[in-house]
Amino acid sequence: MKRTILICTALVSPSWAMAEGTVEVMSWGGAYSQSQIDAYNKPFEAETGIKVNMTDVDNPATPVKAQVQAGNVSTDVASIGYSDATRLCDEGMLQEIDPADLLPAADGTSAEEDFLEGGLSDCFVATDVYATIVAYDESRFPDNPPSSIADFFDVEAYPGKRGVLKEPRFNMEMALMADGVPADEVYEVLSTPEGLDRAFAKLDTIKPHAIFWDAGAQPPQLLADGEVVMTQAYNGRIFNAAVDEGKPFKIIWDGQIYEMEGWVMPIDGPNPENAMEYLKFSTSAESLARASMQISYGPPRKSSAPLVGNYKDTDIPMPPNLPTSPENMGNALAFDNDFWVDNMSQLNERFAAWLAS
The missing domain is CATH 3.40.190.10 (Periplasmic binding protein-like II)
Structure with a gap:
């Protein structure tokens, strides 16, 4: 009914x-x-x-x-x-x-x-309010589905390729949250040289398994084609693929980064x-x-x-x-535009160098 x-x-x-x-x-x-x-x-x-x-x-x-x-x-x-x-x-x-x-x-x-x-x-x-989230193909993990942002970086427990946005925004924040930094402390940590090093060190753990994307339509397609088992994505794209197209995709809300x-x-x-x-x-x-x-x-x-x-x-x-x-906001992070206005240029350069290394 x-x-x-x-x-x-x-x-x-x-x-x-x-x-x-x-x-x-x-x-x-x-x-x-x-x-x-x-x-x-x-x-x-x-x-x-x-x-x-x-x-x-x-x-x-x-x-x-x-x-x-x-x-x-x-x-x-x-x-x-x-x-x-x-x-x-x-x-x-x-x-x-x-x-x-x-x-x-x-x-x-x-x-x-x-x-x-x-x-x-x-x-x-x-x-x-929309969000950058992690999504996965539930048919690939029928017995022990991933449930946290840390699972996105855990390629031993959850083997397979990862879809990763090809820019520093969202990656830096998710890396720190996966490394145990509470959402409300992320930008404070990220504002220090040690915090930046920590974020890039965490990104190093999935770099060999990453397929990089730069357009919002790509993550659901990467999942649908079986090229990745998990990916960063925009929540609306995953919802549409799952509900309107019947794809077996699920969203991990832990560690979501939301904007308005x-x-x-x-x-x-x-x-x-x-x-x-x-x-x-x-x-x-x-x-x-x-x-x-x-x-x-x-x-x-x-x-x-x-x-x-x-x-x-x-x-x-x-x-x-x-x-x-409320159930999706437990470890949610509000995107800090001011931080990125101040740091985008230098972090773009460092991220490009990281990609090339």
Whole structure:
């Protein structure tokens, strides 16, 4: 029997006055944009009368910057990553967003208190939480499946090739967590010469067994082709392969590294009032929960969690498949953008030298 969970927005959302006009939204395309269309755009149009026009591009941060620099802004709201939002905000290209203008939770908790840490900044409101994780082919380990980030580095207990991202980000953090560093101490350790040496020493243990990848579509394909038995991957890619394609893939949530994407509003957008109404509507607890039932990214609001039901129209519950579910957050690491802004150049050089050695 399929279980359906209904979200009663009338109890927790304001009465939206019917309006007119449009709001121009820019997003990433594919399943991600479709989840926003179903969770945000269609309900918003029905409740407000405002038409949502969505444009898809490879990375919305690039055209947003170009539009502002050219003084010809055609985008009202854009979906971009936290690091790009911080950079564009610092450059004066985005409108500041007052958290007090966002909708509270059903119990009256303010948005500022309801959003997860990092979900709100001067010009950014998070819409989803995604993660870099380790996944494995369960058919290869029927009797003793791996369950921790340390198992990814244990080629004796779990023999076979490993899919490894071809850059230092995520590798350094996972190496330290596999070596016993608690998630909340990773960046402190990684900020020392000894910590860097320790991370590279741990990476040395799987280097002879590594197949390196640099595009998100590769890890599930490496698993499907039998080229690797475990791989670093993006959680959404593995979920889609397992659920939509029936692949025998499982996620190890221990040691996950999570990040956020969200909305920004370029300065001088064509429909500022409609843009703010759209941003408020789409970042309500109910809207964010609807989005998490369309795609396996967690909602960045605490009050959204109990509202998340099944995946689309199936009997598959989504909460166990989300990075933000409590059972998946036990040893989770929030990606530290500031650390990588300060250290990316030198660590890219060292990682390239490590690859070549």
